[in-house]
Amino acid sequence: MVTIKEIAKAVGVSPGTVSRVLNYDQTLSISEIKRQAIIETAEALNYATPRARKNALLPQLSIPMGLHAEVAASIAVIHFLAPNEELVDPYYVGVRLAIEVRCREYKLEIARVFNPDVPVDLAQLAGISAVIVVGHRAKAEIEAIARMCPHLVMADYNPRMPQFDCVRADLGEATTSILDSMESAGYQRIGFVGGYELMDNEALRQGEQRCKAYIEWHQARGRFDENLLALGQSERFGQNLRLETGYQQAKSLIALQNRPDAILAANDNMAIGTYRAIQEAGLSIPEDIAVVAFNDIPVAQFLMPPLSTMRIPGELIGEVAVDLLVERLNGRDYSKHVTLPTEMIWRGSARKPPAD
Structure with a gap:
């Protein structure tokens, strides 16, 4: 479990500042850049441990032919949250960071990032290899995106459209x-x-x-x-x-x-x-x-x-979304719906149920 001191050391601020940011203290005078750095660092430090645990369990996908550092495929990430909304929801910060890290491992370039404040200009998807859609989007919009870029993966949302890959928790x-x-x-x-x-x-x-x-x-x-x-x-x-x-x-x-x-x-x-x-x-x-x-x-x-x-498992959802995308680029021509397990963490805010 990461500590406030570790986050503070990584960002270069005091533990008190980290505590106030993580507790959403609106009276704290701090730049948005520094606030985001604290939130993203907290997510990134938490992210390392579960990934280390699962690396021995998950098969490593081969990088598709042509996806080398010199000739990298490009993808677009379409997010249902605006940047200021993501900033106050570290869960989705974790999903995005995991997508970015996994893309770097595959030598994939994230060429476009859209959000609700920036309407999706379909013309900008020309030349994009694949799209990851994070969160909610209307079916008509998903279908329009797919016509421009058929390699489409839904992350953290099931649009009830079986033709598209998706990864989520139940x-x-x-x-x-x-x-x-x-x-x-x-x-x-x-x-x-x-x-x-x-x-x-x-x-x-x-x-x-x-x-x-x-x-x-x-x-x-x-x-x-x-x-x-x-x-x-x-x-x-x-x-x-x-x-x-x-x-x-x-x-x-x-x-x-x-x-x-x-x-x-x-x-x-x-x-x-x-x-x-x-x-x-x-x-x-x-x-x-x-x-x-x-x-x-x-x-x-x-x-x-x-x-x-x-x-x-927000970070794992982001990683698997990229893995599914790479499989599509590798030639898989059928859809996959991946459901990841959840885990209940009982702490002091409620009585823990008796053991079975």
Whole structure:
């Protein structure tokens, strides 16, 4: 486990500065360049350990003919988050860094990077060898991109388009696993803070895997309470899962006459906002309300109390996306859908369920 001192030494700042950045202290006077360096360094240091563990387990792909340093294939990365949104979500920083590192290993040049603030100009994809799409995109846009560049891989999102490669974690299964564990730990009234999935400009709460699984789990037990479901909705899905949204949605749950005894947040950022709402209300975690989330970003282990969270292998998702892309460039003519395992990390924000 990386320490604050190690991050501070690598970036050249004080441990206090690192702590305040990782805890999203908005009163800290620091340049955006330095703030991003701290977040990216935290991700990069965390990234080395899981990769070292898996190197002996994963077969090494051969570099395709023609993909040498002198004649490198070029790819485009199309991201569903704007740079300022990625900056406050270290999970996606980790996905991007892993893509970049893996591309360098294969001598692949990242020639274009698009995000929601820079509309995809399809003409700019001319001459691009392959595309990695990170996160949510409308089906019509994915199809348009594929017409320009048929080698397309979806990372951290399944658009339900079987013709395209994708790599992701099964968030629905992970949600069910969390809820089963929380129930066995004695939690009976579990709230949920999350967001809608936007598909072709339509907001669908049942489309978002975590939300869908939460509803179905409670309905199967005859315990679904609409009041315990707090969802943010904005123009882009990435804006739904922010610290500020988690704070506002958690406040609405805490204000209920019969408030929840636990809150499941759709990601760690929303959990941080949930912490703030609980603490402002004069309540304690986990004595009054437990908090559990997804992703296991670096700050999760430094919160007070440390956050219980489902670890999603963001770095590995980025790596495998590039591996799939290289297989396509090597001639594979069928699609692959890769689902990577998640791992629950129990810390001080919730009671750990009894061992089986």
